[in-house]
Amino acid sequence: MMVLPTGLLTNERFRAREKKLKFFVGDDWAEAHHDVEVMDPAGRVLVKARLAEGIAGMARLHALLAEHAGAADPDADPDEVEVVVGTETDRGPWVAALVAAGYQVFAVNPLQAKEYRKRHAVSGAKSDAADAHVLADMVRTDSHQLRPVAGDSAQAEAIKVVTRMHKTLIWERTRTTQRLRHALREYFPAALEAFEDLDAADTLELLAKAPDPASAARLTITQISTALKRARRRNINDKAARIQAALRTEHLTQPAVITAAYAASARALVAVLVVLDEQVKTLQGQVADHFGRHPAAEIIVSQPGLGLILGARVLAEFGDDPHRYASAKARKNYAATSPITIASGKKKVALARYVHNDRLIDALMSQAFTALSASPGARAYYDKQRARGADHNPALRQLANRLVGILHGCLKTGTPYNETTAWPQHTETLAA
Missing domain, CATH: 1.10.287 (Helix Hairpins)
Known part of the structure; x- marks a missing residue:
């Protein structure tokens, strides 16, 4: 009899999980159709198909998955079938329908898919069907490295x-x-x-x-x-x-x-x-x-440098899924305000992130600039970076990074911005 380490699943639940069917779907979308590939956990291709955009195509996808689930286990409970989908977009009616069906959807950055494709072929050949295969294999082997489509509210959307x-x-x-x-x-x-x-x-x-x-x-x-x-x-x-x-x-x-x-x-x-x-x-x-009716609006506009319009942009690009960002660092990384480190041997360099959400970084940098006159703590923090030799834009980006962390804490705790709490060290210095 198998002995499970303390804290893991019981034998009964472990056996139930082993029996659970799992399918991986790569979805390469175009304006009028979707090239899809369904793969099992072993990497075996079960079916390839081109589906029409819309209700008919979605129904056909559900039918294909049901057909292969039934072939694998005629007595399988639909609730025991897990479907993981990889696609290159995180919005639109098709993605919303996938999420509504209970599938786990990962929005793969096209740059990630492009690099992953080289694992399959270095010739540079590309087709819609091949891209669907890459996406299916990507979510099969690397879903733990990917970001699932956020469960944002309809109001945030x-x-x-x-x-x-x-x-x-x-x-x-x-x-x-x-x-x-x-x-x-x-x-x-x-x-x-x-x-x-x-x-x-x-x-x-x-x-x-x-x-x-x-x-x-x-x-x-x-x-x-x-x-x-x-x-x-x-x-x-x-x-x-x-x-x-x-x-x-x-x-x-x-x-x-x-x-x-x-x-x-x-x-x-x-x-x-x-x-x-x-x-x-x-x-x-x-x-x-729209923004004024959102529950988080009051907390967001309490942040220095954020009014109704800029605050709405920040909420829109971050989303309101409470589980999307596990920590302030995760939110900063998504915002691209935190630097990336390139280290090799004795060389170590911190650089600004090249890949980012243009709309979000634009809003956050605008907030940081406005906060210079709205928050004494923010101004003191910016001046400290300049005194260390940072130019205006790098110092402003560091301030934006700090403000993202403050916003994350306020949203997590459900409390408005407080100048003394946000900048305790700088506030004491200014008071002295």
């Missing part, structure tokens, strides 16, 4: 949807503004001298009226002042006079036909910027509304 689109539109507005700036530099440099903010409401109104040098030079003080008033500017008379003078300054020009073409392009970019401004404001309200 909704916040992620609106915050990501809000930030995307802000990024798109910046890109469009740069395109407009580049176009004006080519044919209308006076506009760059006249208008400080190309995406400001008064600038867009005046450029829409006069997108070329000749029509801009004819703008009256009244027309300029009216646009400034609608944008609620101050010192309207002085600004209107300055803008008119800049627009009437002589500059090198392009031939009339080229100027007309540039003017048409600029007018189109102005129209896009107007729409982007409107939608950014609309989505900002949606972000605040």
